[in-house]
Amino acid sequence: MLTQQRYQAILKILNERNAVTVSQLTELLNTSESTIRRDLTALDEMGKLNKVFGGATSIKHNSGAIEDSVSQREEVMIDEKNAIAVYCAKTINDSDFIYIDAGTTTSKLIDYISNTKATYVTNGIVHARKLIQKGLKAYIIGGKVKPLTEAIVGVESIKSIKNFNFTKAFMGANGIDIDSGFTTPDIEEALVKEEAIKRSYVSFILADRSKFRKVCPVTFSDISKCCIITDILPTPEFAQHTVIKEVMK
Amino acid sequence: MLTQQRYQAILKILNERNAVTVSQLTELLNTSESTIRRDLTALDEMGKLNKVFGGATSIKHNSGAIEDSVSQREEVMIDEKNAIAVYCAKTINDSDFIYIDAGTTTSKLIDYISNTKATYVTNGIVHARKLIQKGLKAYIIGGKVKPLTEAIVGVESIKSIKNFNFTKAFMGANGIDIDSGFTTPDIEEALVKEEAIKRSYVSFILADRSKFRKVCPVTFSDISKCCIITDILPTPEFAQHTVIKEVMK
DNA sequence: GCATAAATAATCAAAAATAATCAAAAAATT
DNA sequence: AATTTTTTGATTATTTTTGATTATTTATGC
Numbered sequence: 335m336l337t338q339q340r341y342q343a344i345l346k347i348l349n350e351r352n353a354v355t356v357s358q359l360t361e362l363l364n365t366s367e368s369t370i371r372r373d374l375t376a377l378d379e380m381g382k383l384n385k386v387f388g389g390a391t392s393i394k395h396n397s398g399a400i401e402d403s404v405s406q407r408e409e410v411m412i413d414e415k416n417a418i419a420v421y422c423a424k425t426i427n428d429s430d431f432i433y434i435d436a437g438t439t440t441s442k443l444i445d446y447i448s449n450t451k452a453t454y455v456t457n458g459i460v461h462a463r464k465l466i467q468k469g470l471k472a473y474i475i476g477g478k479v480k481p482l483t484e485a486i487v488g489v490e491s492i493k494s495i496k497n498f499n500f501t502k503a504f505m506g507a508n509g510i511d512i513d514s515g516f517t518t519p520d521i522e523e524a525l526v527k528e529e530a531i532k533r534s535y536v537s538f539i540l541a542d543r544s545k546f547r548k549v550c551p552v553t554f555s556d557i558s559k560c561c562i563i564t565d566i567l568p569t570p571e572f573a574q575h576t577v578i579k580e581v582m583k
Numbered sequence: 584m585l586t587q588q589r590y591q592a593i594l595k596i597l598n599e600r601n602a603v604t605v606s607q608l609t610e611l612l613n614t615s616e617s618t619i620r621r622d623l624t625a626l627d628e629m630g631k632l633n634k635v636f637g638g639a640t641s642i643k644h645n646s647g648a649i650e651d652s653v654s655q656r657e658e659v660m661i662d663e664k665n666a667i668a669v670y671c672a673k674t675i676n677d678s679d680f681i682y683i684d685a686g687t688t689t690s691k692l693i694d695y696i697s698n699t700k701a702t703y704v705t706n707g708i709v710h711a712r713k714l715i716q717k718g719l720k721a722y723i724i725g726g727k728v729k730p731l732t733e734a735i736v737g738v739e740s741i742k743s744i745k746n747f748n749f750t751k752a753f754m755g756a757n758g759i760d761i762d763s764g765f766t767t768p769d770i771e772e773a774l775v776k777e778e779a780i781k782r783s784y785v786s787f788i789l790a791d792r793s794k795f796r797k798v799c800p801v802t803f804s805d806i807s808k809c810c811i812i813t814d815i816l817p818t819p820e821f822a823q824h825t826v827i828k829e830v831m832k
Numbered sequence: 833g834c835a836t837a838a839a840t841a842a843t844c845a846a847a848a849a850t851a852a853t854c855a856a857a858a859a860a861t862t
Numbered sequence: 863a864a865t866t867t868t869t870t871g872a873t874t875a876t877t878t879t880t881g882a883t884t885a886t887t888t889a890t891g892c
Contacts, residue, residue: 616850617871
């Protein structure tokens, strides 16, 4: 990773919240403490952040009131989602053939991907662009473009997915329930998810703890068919039905 | 590849993302590290980018005279291209099933499309987003995402196109010549164009007069197979070989 | 205030990236 | 066709960055 990119990443993270620790940054950017400290010193000298004992704080706290409330409402569970994304990104290795589902959780995952040898397939238009812009080998599946989410859906997309055999699939979900399995509000997106999981050797559901015990209109997979990557399991009974990784435990 | 072309390519890549590494550029432009380094040094001295350790970052937000000169050179014949786009947009009617080729000329076409009943298929990522954002029914073909142009190419894309039967195809071309036909610099994009034309009832080539009598490395269609929509025909002999509409006459 | 733990700065060797150099290949010139 | 010039890619020496280690500083509890 380029030094400049790291600078940008740190400033972006610091813009989302208004304080960050050195250890958080080492995890998030997958680098050593020394490097983070040097970066913070440099950025502090540039006047881009305030270096404090333990980490750094954002320089702009004056015009914050309105903006803070907006970003807070939109970005709930930032740390949890970041931790999940970081963990998943690390599991990718050179020979992998990865499917990335459309959605915000998986979009965050792309931010932390560093493996340039693996091949990536997605049904998200924004995801495809993000992958390409990171210099990764990206494929997009064909089909109808869904207006709101800019995800590719429909019969053509199902057909398109059938060309591939993934080693790993990273999926989003709106609800996780023992009886109803993994669920989502949109039937067309559900069909694509179902097919992607079917064509993948292992499938991971990226979901923070707020998704548990929720049921949405359409089920796309049985609870036992996918591993769950979450921050902390709210209730232990889910562990009896599938493999679960708690990244914040 | 020409040195100047490489310069342009590097600046384009750097315009899309805001940072790039030397190793990424060697992959993308298929050349050695030495060459990339020399290019970056040259472009840095010209003030077109910031050379940093590991690669380069874009000079952004400075709104300087440099950017103007670049965009000016890229955006030649604006009026002509607009006139062509307006004419083509008008030919679309309710029952049409339209293919829109990736590229800047066809991107402009989307700006002027008003028919919401027709269905649109494209191999351009930016094109698909534009269509959706205009509230049009859009499909994207599946396949590999080409870094520079963000166009979908490769064997999967050819397979994906075979699902469709278009009533009209709007295509871009870099060269038009009576003997060599319609040509483009990239072989992978050429294959997609070829298949799209094959699967369309009528195909239109959108090209301003500067494209005539030019020949690029790869031919994707015979001159007689597509109608040409241009501003003004520079020499009359082309009219003997295919249907031509001159929108500025 | 002192002891303890945590965080930081300083130091240094390894790794990565770069500049300099040079011969081969390509392009332009005669 | 031969010569010169330019460009390219490989090699080597140098510089920069990085991460581990150690010494120092800072915060916190008693």
